[in-house]
Amino acid sequence: MNGSTHATTEMQLLEYAERLFAPLLREGLFDSFERAFRALLLDYVERKIETYKRKIAEFEARYQQTFEAYSAALQGRATPDEEEVWIDWEVALTFLRKWQKIHAQIAADGSA
16 A cells, blocks of 8 residues: 555545534534543453453453462473463463553543
């Protein structure tokens, strides 16, 4: 994709996003496109964080321990089912950290 095509695509995307957010501005819920976009993005990210926190809490409740303790208990003796649980739990922790990092970056940009 050359520079001209890239710029055109970006402009089309921006125009589309502004049309999607227009009702929020018309109804006075937000005073700018940027504030609406940032608020809705933060809401989405916060929901993802809560989803992964809930999954991690479910693992901790089911196995009555933290991920670290579960990992240590499996060291050198895990069954395939236990390994699958370990992987799912690790994925939940990894995505929780990623979404938290994204949240911090968006929240730090308070200019919008």
